[in-house]
Amino acid sequence: MNATRAIVRTRAVAGLALAQLRRSPGRTVLTVCAVTLAVLSVTVLASLGVGVVEKGEQGLDSADRDIWISRDPVDPAASGTENPVVGAHGMAAELTARDDIAGASPIAMYDVYVGTNESNLRRRPAVGVQETHEGFNFQSGGGFTVDREIALSPPPDEPRTSTLVLDPRTAAALNVSVGDTVHIGTSRQTASEYEFTVVGTSSYYSQYLGSPAMTVPLGDLQAVAGTSGTDRATFVTADVTADADRDAVADELAEVYPTYEVRTSGEQVEGMLEERSVVLASGATLVGLAIVGGVVLTANLFALVAHQQREELAALRAVGLSRRVLAGTIGAQGLLIGLVGGLVGLAATPLVVLGLNRFSAAVLGFERLLRTPLEVYAAGFALALCVGTVVALVAGWRAGRYARIAHLEQ
Template identity: 80%
Template sequence: MTLSGAVVRLRAVVGLAFAQLRRSPGRTALTVLAVTLAVLSVTVLASLGVGVVDKGEQGLDNADRDIWISSDPVDPSASGTENPIVVAHAKSAEITARDDIQSASPIAMYDVYLGTNASDLERRPAVGVQETHDGFNFREGRGFEVDEETAATPPPEEPTVGEIVIDPRVADSLNVSVGETIYVGTSRQTADAAEFTVVGTSGYYSQYLGSPGVTVPLGDLQAVAGTSGTDRATFITADVTDDADRTTVANDLDEEYPEYDVRTSDEQVQSMVEERTIVLASGATLVGLAVVGGVVLTANLFALVAHQQREQLAALRAVGLSRRVLAGTIGTQGLVIGLLGGLVGLATTPLAVLGVNRFAASVLGFEGLLRTPPAVYLGGFALALVVGTVVAIVAGWRAGRYARIEHLEI
């Protein structure tokens, strides 16, 4: 075929495709909407899958610590951990004294009972740290900070700071706000012995604990738990100096403290990921379901479009048009509809992601759970444009096979 003949055929295919689209504006609009929904299913579910996989790594990155030391593999969602590291403050001070360590501090995790009335208490997970930081994204109020001298000494027998940061959902459940006091204890019988002032609301640790929790100065939490004498902690975290290599330092600490598991932040992420194969599988499954579901929906959509045009295709076949032209006509429709639906789907993705993220934050406590890297948008648009066009061409080719004169209405 000559170039001029190919151009004529292309113009004919495009003209027929647009004529078919204009002939049924309602069907065209519904088809564009269906493609938009297919794109949204891919982008939203893929964003959820990416967010599930990335959540643990982001948490450790936000903690901004180079080395993590623990006694046994620890599941952060298990708030009833036994806090196996003893004499944690002394060990932290010993590690901090090294020339290649900038600072080290312990972290403890307990279950506590809290409430405004000693006879009406709620059980919540609590995390004990030396200080809060900017990554907490406080909804209201502020955080707390323990001075260096207090942080370096063994915990006291009684709480000394008396401040607490609570999840906004805990605040709503207890009907308390910043500035009010609540009872805190590790049992219902001892909770009325210690009062804490709510200084801020934040769901920072809740998203890693798996339920709404609270954050308390480490020494105060140990005093409430009655472990000041043994000085128990779940982790000891450390930052290396600027001129030190964290892998080398971690290896040195591993040799010096063989009774502990010493990991760099990257190794800690890997360890947590290995212990969460279900989470990883869930994230990968969501991405896979998004792609497969989008392809199936798009294929069925354009097969239906071709089926609805069988009389028009039969008429075109009767006047001598080839199956190739008919397939090109349906394929061009798929390209146009995929382009429009893809653009609308990508434009509405940020709104859908924002809505789901707000729901996840308010109900589950997960901030920014859905992630939309460029690959998510690219995948959604590729589904609409490439898959839509290819599927439409195949549907048009198959429809042309069955486009016969007997399908025409007499």
């Protein structure tokens, strides 16, 4: 009997909620839109936070290196202009000679000028590596490799290969393509001295440095920068052999090179995140504000909905309905509006993320910066459905307190 009464009461509450929503379609649509915006604010900002972390991890995974050696700290925001490792090629040769190291190579980063002539020189970050790899996803052309003996020998005073890979945006701005030549140098005056051939276009390093970056053979870049004598690099990276323990090798190298910071790939990701702690804290704050803002917005919405229905609620109270039924009526409206608004918000999320990713790739050079795992969609839907229903129930319960016959007489 009690179950039957509960079913009847539930059907009555649902019917009253639907009737109220149909009676004010404009208000219903606006409320659904507001819930949709609240959901989007959570899903988009959460996607940004997830993307930032995954981008850093992906970058190190693509580099396919087990150990990173440098001096701490390395400021990523400086576009690699600080190169703290001295004698990088010699260190790489020492590492490669070890039985537990499969191979090692340095990476250097400089800011250089690039252009076809003195009138169109542009300042861009340049990354010096021994070779390109499959992860570059070349838009045109290909990459370069350096002979193993040359890669481990001291850098030359003059460029050997004079080849480079340009970011597609830089290539378009300079109106050059694969096979054309450009001048690079660390100053406008020295750029005319060095002529390089474009062998490919790729935005691989651009998406990590945040601006259109070029990739140059390490020795050639050091020759252009005038640091061949000191052989400076930002990192020296190494791969351990299949039978070696990466953590144990890193500990041994830390004792061999006490003046340097030796990290595994996982520790390097953590170090990069720590150096960006302010940015990450800001991102976490934004996500928190989005959630709080969504809850506050939803609470205000349903408080307003309940207030605007005060005459209807007063009439229902006058015919004998309890506050619990009135609260259930508003709560059912919150459930329905949260369900529809949540589904619309989730459906709109991929489109918004796609647009923002295109904007990020075109303006900032970061491809697929926003990521949307299932957890992001779950968080947005939970906000709309659960929070919307709970807030509406509370608003409905409070509305029952002022639902009086006096409202019918006004």
